[in-house]
Amino acid sequence: MRARASLKVQLVRQIVVVITILLTSFSTLTLAAIAAHLYHDARRDTHTILNNLSSQHQEAVGEVIQAYNRPTDPRIWMLRHGHVIARSPNTQPMLRKNPYSGLLWRPAVYQLDAQVRRNQFVIDWPLGSDWALLQELSSVVLVVTLLGAAASLVVARWATRRTLGPVKAMTDGVQHMLNTGRMRPMPLPDGRDEFHDLAGLLNRLLSDLEERRQHDQALLADATHHLRTPLAVIRGNLDIVLRGDRTTGSLHDESVTALYRTLDDMARLIEDLLAMEHAAHLPHTLLIPMSLDGLVSEVVDDVRALTSDRPTLVLDASSPRHGLPSVAAYPAFARRALWAVMENALQYCAPDAGQVAVRVIEDPHSGFAGITVGNNGSGIAPEELPNVLSRFYRGETGRSLAAGSGLGLSLAQSLMRAQGGTIGIVSNASWTQVTLWFRSVGSHYEALHEKFPQ
Amino acid sequence: MPSTLVIEDDVRIARLLLLELGRAGWETEWRSTGREGSQACASRAFDIVLLDLMLPDIDGIAVCHMIRQTTDSPLLMLTARDAITDRVKGLDAGADDYLVKPFAVTELLARMRALTRRRPVSPGDWLIVGRLRVSETRHEVWVQDSPVELTGREFSLLYYLMQNAGVVVTRDMILERVWGWGYGGSAAVVDVYVGYLRHKIDWHQAEVYLTTVRGVGYTLRIRG
Numbered sequence: 001m002r003a004r005a006s007l008k009v010q011l012v013r014q015i016v017v018v019i020t021i022l023l024t025s026f027s028t029l030t031l032a033a034i035a036a037h038l039y040h041d042a043r044r045d046t047h048t049i050l051n052n053l054s055s056q057h058q059e060a061v062g063e064v065i066q067a068y069n070r071p072t073d074p075r076i077w078m079l080r081h082g083h084v085i086a087r088s089p090n091t092q093p094m095l096r097k098n099p100y101s102g103l104l105w106r107p108a109v110y111q112l113d114a115q116v117r118r119n120q121f122v123i124d125w126p127l128g129s130d131w132a133l134l135q136e137l138s139s140v141v142l143v144v145t146l147l148g149a150a151a152s153l154v155v156a157r158w159a160t161r162r163t164l165g166p167v168k169a170m171t172d173g174v175q176h177m178l179n180t181g182r183m184r185p186m187p188l189p190d191g192r193d194e195f196h197d198l199a200g201l202l203n204r205l206l207s208d209l210e211e212r213r214q215h216d217q218a219l220l221a222d223a224t225h226h227l228r229t230p231l232a233v234i235r236g237n238l239d240i241v242l243r244g245d246r247t248t249g250s251l252h253d254e255s256v257t258a259l260y261r262t263l264d265d266m267a268r269l270i271e272d273l274l275a276m277e278h279a280a281h282l283p284h285t286l287l288i289p290m291s292l293d294g295l296v297s298e299v300v301d302d303v304r305a306l307t308s309d310r311p312t313l314v315l316d317a318s319s320p321r322h323g324l325p326s327v328a329a330y331p332a333f334a335r336r337a338l339w340a341v342m343e344n345a346l347q348y349c350a351p352d353a354g355q356v357a358v359r360v361i362e363d364p365h366s367g368f369a370g371i372t373v374g375n376n377g378s379g380i381a382p383e384e385l386p387n388v389l390s391r392f393y394r395g396e397t398g399r400s401l402a403a404g405s406g407l408g409l410s411l412a413q414s415l416m417r418a419q420g421g422t423i424g425i426v427s428n429a430s431w432t433q434v435t436l437w438f439r440s441v442g443s444h445y446e447a448l449h450e451k452f453p454q
Numbered sequence: 455m456p457s458t459l460v461i462e463d464d465v466r467i468a469r470l471l472l473l474e475l476g477r478a479g480w481e482t483e484w485r486s487t488g489r490e491g492s493q494a495c496a497s498r499a500f501d502i503v504l505l506d507l508m509l510p511d512i513d514g515i516a517v518c519h520m521i522r523q524t525t526d527s528p529l530l531m532l533t534a535r536d537a538i539t540d541r542v543k544g545l546d547a548g549a550d551d552y553l554v555k556p557f558a559v560t561e562l563l564a565r566m567r568a569l570t571r572r573r574p575v576s577p578g579d580w581l582i583v584g585r586l587r588v589s590e591t592r593h594e595v596w597v598q599d600s601p602v603e604l605t606g607r608e609f610s611l612l613y614y615l616m617q618n619a620g621v622v623v624t625r626d627m628i629l630e631r632v633w634g635w636g637y638g639g640s641a642a643v644v645d646v647y648v649g650y651l652r653h654k655i656d657w658h659q660a661e662v663y664l665t666t667v668r669g670v671g672y673t674l675r676i677r678g
Contacts, residue, residue, distance in 0.1 A: 267556060278539070301607065305646035306639050332636040339638025 007167070008160045015156035020149040027141035034137060038130040039103075042110040046125040049074055054116040061119075062086050072126060075109075079120040095122060103127075166195040170202065183210045222392050223273055230262045230269075237262070272407040275336065276391075279411075279418035282330060287419055289326035289441045290334065292360045292371055293319045299338050300358055307346065312353050319360040327369050327438035333415040334438070337423075338371060340412040341434045345375035348432065367440050368421070374433040380425070388425060389413045412436065456501040456570060457481040461491030461517065462532065463510050467555075471504065474559040480566075488512035492520040500527050501570050504562075507533035507544065515547045522548035528569035532557070541635075560670050564624045571621045583619040584662035584676045586655070588612065597660045604654060607632065611647050612655075615664070615674045624671035648672055 005013075053076070056064055065076050068088035075091040077084050084095060098104055101112050108131045109124040166189035173186045185203045189195045237255040244252055300317040307313050345356045355376040362369045380388055391410045413423045416436055424435040458475060462468040463486050475482045483500070485491040488509040495503060503521060507514035514531065521529060531549040533540065544552050550569050553562060574581060579589045588595045590613060595602040604612065610632045615623065625641040633643070648664065657664055661677045 263556065271554075274535075298607070301605075302633075302637070302639055302643050306643050308646065332634060335634070335636030336638055339636065343638055 008157075008164055011160040011164070012153065012156040015159075016149060016153050019152035019156075020145065023145040023148045027145055031134065031138060031141060035134055038127070038134070039110070042125045042127055042130065043112075046074065046110055046112045046123050049076070049123055049125075050112060050114050050116070050121055053078075053121055072129070074126065075124040077122040079122065080118060085119075091124075096124075097122070165189070166199065170195075170199060183213075219273070219277075219391070223269075226269060226392060227266065230266045233262045234259055269407070272411050276407065276411050276414045279333065279414040282333070282418040287328040287330055290329040290331055291326055292324060292369060292438065295331070295334055295338060296358055296360055296371055299335065299342060303342055303346070310354070313346075313349070314353075314355045315358075316356070317358040324360060324362050324369055325440040325442065327421075328441050329419050329421075329438050333419055334436075337412040337415040337436055338373075340408040340415075341371075341373045341423075341436060344408050344434065345373045345432075349375035349377045361435070362440075363437075367442065368437045369440050370421075370424075370435045370437040372433055372435040374431055376431055379429045379432050380427040382427075385425060385427060389423065409434070455479060455481045457483070457499075458502045458504060458566070459491065459494055459500045460484045460504045461486075461488065461494075461509065462504070462506040463487065463508075464506070467506075467532075470559075471562075474563075478559075478563050486510075488514065488517035488520075492517055492524070495521045495527070496524040499525060502528045502530060502566050504530050504532055504566075505549070507531055507535060507540070515543055518544065518547040518549055530562075530565060530569060561624050561626055564622050564670060565627060567621045568618050568623060568627065571618060574616065574619045581613065581616050583616045583674055584660050586616065586660040586662050588616060595655075597656050600656075600659075602655055604651075608647060608650055608654065611644075612651055615672060619662075619674040619676070622667045622671050622673045627671065644672075 053061055053064060061078065065078060065086050065088045068074055068076055069090050071090055073088070073090055076088045077091060077095050078086040079095075084093075087093075096104060096111075098111050098113065101114075102110070104111050104124070108127040110127060112121070112123045112125070114121050114123075169189070170186050173184070177183055183206050185206060186199045188199050188203075237258045240255040241252060241259070296317055296319065300315065304315060307315065342356070342358075346354070349356055353376075355374075357372075357374045359372045359374075360369070361372055389409050391407060409423070409425075412434075416423045416438075419438060421436065421438045424437065426433050456479070458480050460468060460471050460475070460482060462471065462484070465486075468484050468486070472482050472484055483494060485494050488511050491503075491505065491509075503525075505514055505517060505521070509517060512520075514533070518529060518531070521527075528550045529548060531544045531552045532555060533544070533552065534555045541552050551565050553565060574583055576582065579591055580587045581590070585598045586595070588609070593609060595604055595609065595612065611628065614628060614631050625644045628644050629637055629641060637643075648666075652664060655664075663675045663677060665673050665675060667673060
């Protein structure tokens with residue numbers, strides 16, 4: 001298994017390696033260029049001497065050769081038929097010979113071998129000083145490279161510490177959350193860079209998660225409470241059924257009926273809770289265009305069919321004459337939301353002369369179309385209005401009259417939110433009106449485009 | 455004796471199912487894991503398979519796919535989950551029907567009978583029961599040579615009853631298929647619409663009975 005290296009170490013290592021490679025390459029290229037330049041100079045100067053020698057008379061050549069007597073001067077041999085006939089005083093008697101013109105080592109010289117008329121000239125241009133210069137330069141370059149690498153190490157450590165500081169802060173923050181089990185916002189790094197954006201996004205995620213956790217806790221608490229009650233009813237009635245010998249037949253039948261009814265209520269409650277949860281996860285991209293008229297007539301027909309035994313109930317449904325735009329909806333959710341509102345209206349309308357009015361309406365300015373369901377009755381007190389959309393809230397008047405799961409309007413709200421819509425409630429002493437607002441198809445696609453610009 | 459395979463890991467539910475199905479005249483076999491269940495399906499043919507969606511070893515949807523590779527027997531999924539997506543996933547994986555716990559045994563038996571029924575004749579576009587014929591694409595209903603006017607809901611209800619002619623369909627089955635998810639009223643709406651159908655169709659001329667089975671649901675039977 002490879003040892004784990006922190007991002008900081010990896011970055012420092014990479015920066016130092018890259019800078020060292022760059023410095024070394026640059027130095028090598030510089031030294032090579034200088035060496036090439038020196039070689040070119042030596043070659044040119046050697047040819048100048050040869051040109052000078054070849055332009056001299058035969059007799060003068062010997063004198064000229066004799067003038068090169070210092071060790072730093074070029075060394076010249078003149079040969080004829082392979083025998084040395086003259087040489088400069090700074091030469092050795094033995095001639096080191098290269099088969100071609102070019103470099104010779106130890107000592108380093110540039111050797112030119114040329115035939116001029118009957119004479120052959122061999123000229124060694126000493127490169128000792130050039131070589132020494134190159135060696136000195138190499139030492140300097142090596143020192144500079146090493147210093148550069150060391151400096152890059154310091155700079156890289158400083159830069160990575162500075163760059164990765166926010167990551168460290170975020171890691172510490174997450175570790176703290178894991179240790180304490182509590183979510184808290186991350187510190188936002190200075191400057192509007194990518195880490196600032198990342199920390200901002202993480203904070204949004206954290207607050208969503210925290211909200212969801214609180215929501216789940218509240219849901220669990222509510223659900224537990226509202227499931228325990230029917231369980232108590234089931235247990236009580238089972239006791240009555242089991243004591244069958246001591247109770248009358250009608251009591252037995254009543255208990256069995258109560259058991260079935262309670263089971264149905266529990267199943268309904270669980271179904272509604274699941275529907276609320278499901279609504280929270282519906283992607284907006286699943287919405288399809290739908291006509292509200294069709295939905296209203298479908299549900300109103302069913303409600304009429306079911307309330308034929310309530311002759312005093314007046315159910316009135318109408319749509320505007322002109323065509324309404326299609327709305328973006330998930331038909332099953334829209335149907336369930338409308339049913340929830342209808343059930344609420346039927347439950348709370350005046351018991352002796354109930355009136356329920358269903359209207360399809362449009363708000364062209366906001367890009368929403370809606371269904372309003374109004375009912376007569378005692379209305380909702382202003383101080384209760386903000387709570388009627390809360391889960392399991394029944395209110396003072398509701399508690400005594402209603403038999404539902406208490407999730408109706410809250411479920412409708414979740415389902416409408418899942419479709420990008422809203423729910424609105426207004427109420428006075430004698431009339432309550434709930435409106436389900438759906439986005440029209442055009443405004444839905446505009447909203448999607450804003451959310452996912454492509 | 456019709457045979458059924460029950461794939462269910464919960465012993466209490468399995469016991470209830472085996473007792474009730476046995477009493478209703480089904481020959482039953484029980485497997486408690488998905489792997490054993492799909493092996494049993496491969497080794498012999500069952501008239502229907504009851505599959506729990508949450509199994510300890512393999513996900514019910516995967517088991518459903520495995521079973522579908524070896525047999526065409528009708529498959530009814532039993533589940534404690536009831537999200538629309540679960541339903542759709544189950545049906546997409548090859549299940550023929552989907553029943554949510556808790557369920558009444560009468561409901562289960564009705565669905566099992568509906569799944570193992572013989573399909574009514576349907577030449578071309580028409581579905582025919584007795585002298586009653588309907589076309590789903592043309593949205594037409596004829597009793598012998600007379601057309602009948604029905605609303606959309608009435609038509610869907612009649613079509614579903616005709617598809618299941620000869621077996622009892624429960625109110626829940628009707629609500630699920632005809633009204634769809636999201637219907638929030640009581641199951642009594644089915645009785646009202648059956649009443650409308652009774653009123654609108656000349657059943658004597660159609661030579662078909664639309665019968666109420668008390669406590670269970672409705673059935674269409676051909677006279678004679």
